Amino acid sequence: MSGSNYTITCLNCGTVNTVRGKAMTLAMTCSSCQYYVRLGKWNTDRNIFGYKDEPAIPIGAKGKFDGVVYEVMGFVVKQESKYHYKWREYLLFNPMHGYAFLSEYSGNWNFVWPVEVGPKDNPDMEFYYEESFYRLYQKYRADVIYARGEFFFDVVDLTASTTNHEYIAPPYMTTLEKNGDSLLWCKGEYCSPQEVAQAFNIPVSRLPKKEGRGYTQPVVTSFKEGTLIKASLAILLVIIALQFYFNSSAKEEVVFSGTFNQSELKDQKFFVSSSFDLKGGTKSVAMDIYAPLVNDWFYADFALINETTGTEYNFSKDIEYYSGYEDGESWSEGSTRGEAFLSEIPEGRYHINIYPEFSVSYQSFSIRVVRDVSSLSNFIVILVLLAIFPAVFFIRKYMLEAKRWEDSDYSPYATEE
Template sequence: MSGNNYTVTCNHCKTVNTVRGKAMTLAMTCSGCGYYFRLGSWNDAASVSFITKEEPAIPVGAKGRFDGVIYEVMGFVVKQETKYHYSWREYLLFNPYEGYAFLSEYNGHWNFIWPIEENPRPIGGLRDYEVDYDELQYRIFQKYNATVQYARGEFFFDVVDMTDATFNREYIAPPFLLAVEESSDSVLWCKGEYCTRKEIAAAFNIPVSKLPGKKGRGYTQPMSTSFKDESLITLSLFLLIVVALAQIILSHSLEETVVFNGDFDQKAMNDQKMLVSNSFDVNGSMGNLQFELYAPLTNDWFYADFSLISETTGVEYNFSKDIEYYSGIEDGESWSEGSTKGTALISQIPGGRYHVNIYPEFSTSYQTFSMKVTRNVSMFFNFWITILLLMIFPIYYFIRKRMVEVNRWSESDYSPYYSE
């Protein structure tokens, strides 16, 4: 190798390369032949000729803005994990005042990564499983060794030898990650944060279509929600309490009143095959009416159509009811099914004077029944329907979140959702 602080001549093809990183650059690839070599210790044994070639989605030399800081892409590498042989891409970024950082891309998912000075604190003394940093708990996602499959550009360290010599661990607390590279003589901790393809494209002012398409879920990709789990739980509990209090207040404010109670017999049926109740008054502007029927049946049935008729307006409210009750003894054990009672509820009945026309069908065994009509009965059915509707979204959200997490951890050997 020959040259000065700003240029270096490749000993392999004699191309003169401009060194953009100047004294900070310790290794680079030749712009002519693509050979990787270390500056200051050039020899053929130290150079690497990569068999595979890959074009970076973000060109070396491009500049992008992250959190108001402009970084330049100094180098690009393709790394491969040694056990499962999956590959990902890393971009070395540099700013003269902020130092260096990295962009990591795997299956179209991006993480912006920067070195940190503090070492995260192991939780429970087990650094291999969980660590604490900035009041967040990170769980181990993967441990691996890797090799460099391809490199282009300049590096402030021997990226090939360093990658071969380091053991890596990555911990996640989406959208954040912690990564540690550990060798026999050094330990480097970094923190990362998930970036969308749109954010990367905007940072470098390039079309989104130029970036690799997303596949699956990124291991630090957050769920796309505008709220936190704690906020959803707090809001849901608040709404449940409000609905419960409203039900209690409504139940206490309504006064249940029996407005009719009478017995009926088939013998009283007129020529129109109907029974007519006595008239009764319903108080209040608007409320419900509950009809309770009782037929003294044994192994028999009773059916009737009912018409509640307003004597003031002539409006009719119709319903029907079927009552069956059967019982017996079989194999020495008694059994029964059905009931001798039935209930019907009509909502939104205005106050006024009413009577009921009844069109019954009797069996040959029983010809009597009774009916009680009650005004302003507490309607817990609506209460439980409201509770169910309020719970649909939280239940859906947490089921979906679990499915997302199961999918996220499917590529990890340390998934909390799968036992060995």
């Protein structure tokens, strides 16, 4: 729209201003004295603003959003009526797509455009709209405290006369401007400063420094929360299926069982089991040990010996069992059984040497050797490992969401004090 010969002379300073919006422009400021005029009806009550600001994106600059080139027509600074915080808005225009806004608060940006069909005329605190769940974030009235450029409406009076509702579903937002019976719905989406700078082909350092997280800034931008949930569920199903497979395919073959009595010990101080074969490549071996203990303990060193290679797998096992009757109640602790689990035992012919320590209350014990036993602990460990990322993500998300809503009067995270 630049280059138009549609001009207007400022009544305040006499500067001839080119009107880029031609007949569409209904209000503008003088490029020289910043005098705000409503075209066609001069209003001398509000001639100049008592506040001044410089737009980070110059009037007339062109930027591309979603493949559409917009031109910056106007720039306003608005101030909220109750808490008096300020933010900046840029009016953008494309001849084919109409107007849109770029709003900026503390270096956080939203690209906002009007929609023909809004969520509903009388929205509740929360609603679904275009597959997103929106919650009311703020309700406010505002005033324009500074304007520059051209506007397709009387931005000063319109802003002062409307009540605004903002609903968020990061990265999206919907805004409702109510003015009497008229409603205007807009939809917006969070833009990073880098995206804004890239759109206008300006260095990001020219934009206001980003402070904190924007109220529509998503927790992550690289993936969707739903995608993480679906991926995590798929991974969980894979692990469960694998564990089911390993449980069902484990042979759990008893390769040796025997009972050993102290009376069998003569000159030697240890027992020697008969030989047995471990088959099926490298697999686990579990040993169940039973000692008929009563208020006593059992301890033994074991050596599982590969008769071919001479490799020894040495381990020990301690079993304790105590019971009694006290204060009208019987109690017990420990067990007369114990299990030793040996990982990665190659196939071959083996026997076990057992070096027991007998007490006075028992003279025998039994062992049972089982080949290829499935392990539940690996399943639990992998569940924990793979749950760390989703768990950290959702905990962090909860904390960031709670912080996001700290500035809202309608926080779902607020607790009654």
